[in-house]
Amino acid sequence: MDLTEIVRGAFAGAFPGEDHSVVRVVPATDPKFGDYQCNDALKLAKRLRRNPREAAQAVAAALAGEGVFDKVEVAGPGFLNLTVSAKWLNERLAALAAAPKFGIPQTGAGKRVVIDYSSPNAAKQMHIGHIRSTVIGGAIDRIFRALGYDVVADNHLGDWGTQFGILIKGYRELLTDDERANLTVATLEKCYVLSAAKAKEEDGLWREECKRELVKLQQGDADNLALWKRFIDISIGEFERMYAKLGVKFDTYRGESYYNDMMPGVVEELVKAGLAVESEGALVVNLESEKLGVAIVRKSDGGYNYTTSDLACVKSRVAEYAPERIIYVTDARQQLHFRQWFSIAAKMGCTTTLVHVPFGLMSFQGKAISTREGNLIRLDELLEEAKRRALEIVKERGGDERLAEQIGYGAVKYSDLSHDPITDIDFSWDKALALEGNSGPYLQYAHARVRSLLAKAGGAPAERAFAVAEPSERRLALQLVEFPGAVVRAAEAYKPSVLADYLFQTAQLYSSFYQSTPVLKSEEPTRSSRLALCALFGDILRLGLSLLGIETPDHI
């Protein structure tokens, strides 16, 4: 049985009739306190105006009957320090090893969630500015799937707008036949730059032509629509090449264009509900009472903006998927925008939980990432450089290109995922491609070592029987038992960093154990138990890293 449940039971026994749902058992902050601690007797004592130490004593007395603990102590003002029995720990390990997904609870079973992330602009190459949404969103996606959620991963592409008039005009008149035949995103990007430059010319003729092409596209002209479709398809093809490297996969690519026709209806609804009013020719929703300012839902020129398209989008998603939650992974600059339209959606009767997961800005060597600064490193370029650097090191050990990809890409992903998403990140090659310490390769290395050990033993033991004894294996064992909790906490906080941090700590404990405790050379039955512990560590590390989108080669 779960420790928290046992301790709650003891609370209920000592103090019947009270609400003990807040009682929690957490790993001890210091090994000298034991294995676990519970600090809730203090809170209960305060509520009941009882002496806190006495309250803790009463719970301790109720716990004494449980066979689970070797030692139950009351310390300080009323902390409960718990030391579990070897029997309990061994059984717990065996249960974990046998459980599907190593005990990750299926709290999402029967629930659907839409996750909206990455969302690059079509006809442009992805750059380092896209890495955070993609990598963080991808990790949240996988973590929710692991918890049993039915996840719809949707890529809200920027696939509509004035740039397509410029592109279509440029495509027809500025590209060579060869470029048109072998169209790539790089070509489209170049085409846009050239055409946009011409649109700035004095006479304005080119600009007018571009506008005309845009209007034709918007009115459904077959040629322009086919061309637009081609641009989008080529873009998605290119993006998927990047996503394959990042271990990310989308269920749908519904860009802004998908919601176009729904926007007038949304605005009409807002007006009818008395939410949107006219102001200086535009239609706005006043959110001043919530300190959220004013949100424009239709501009004075009749055009719509993101607030409207996001409202249309949420309506469409709710109708189609009936999700329990919709999660948006975008940069922190958009917080106001999300708060605004979340508020409007609620006023329109949307009961689906809408979550914005904001992440901090990424800069490059102290400067904002921008075309103007000329530091818009392409994502492809970044990943290639990561691979190249990894290859240099991997070659010394006889590793190949495939391994270099796994290590290089893993380093890039981990350097992002190991931080709380809200932190601003200053990109540097050395930090992103660190191979030592708290890095992706450190974890991959720990994994490869344990695989190698198990291979030498002729594979993981078929019978997963545990008999932990040494302090180093006991510490590792206690940490492994926390795996499901780490996954749950990462999901609850929408922070893959919680899982990354857990995995790093676990790998550290394993490395320490590995250094100090012989496995293959130990005597039976200790040997089998230690092998089982190693196997469990290896499996949990592999699963955990896979949730972060990081591959785990068996040999490095």
Added chain:
RNA sequence: GGGGUUGUAGCUCAACUGGACAGAGCGACGGUUUCCUAAACCGUAGGUUCCGGGUUCGAUUCCCGGCAGCCCCA
């Protein structure tokens, strides 16, 4: 001007949402390889948790007031 967010070791970050002596990585210094992968491990040094109040048995965490950086809105 209004709002958001961040401020923790020289640097980059943690701290399981109010717990015990604030922990890791990098960097510095020292040590470990006839032994399961040294991309590793062990040790030493390094802190007024931005500042000032408050609540509490207890505050990096919550509240109030400042200061600074970044961002959004006007």
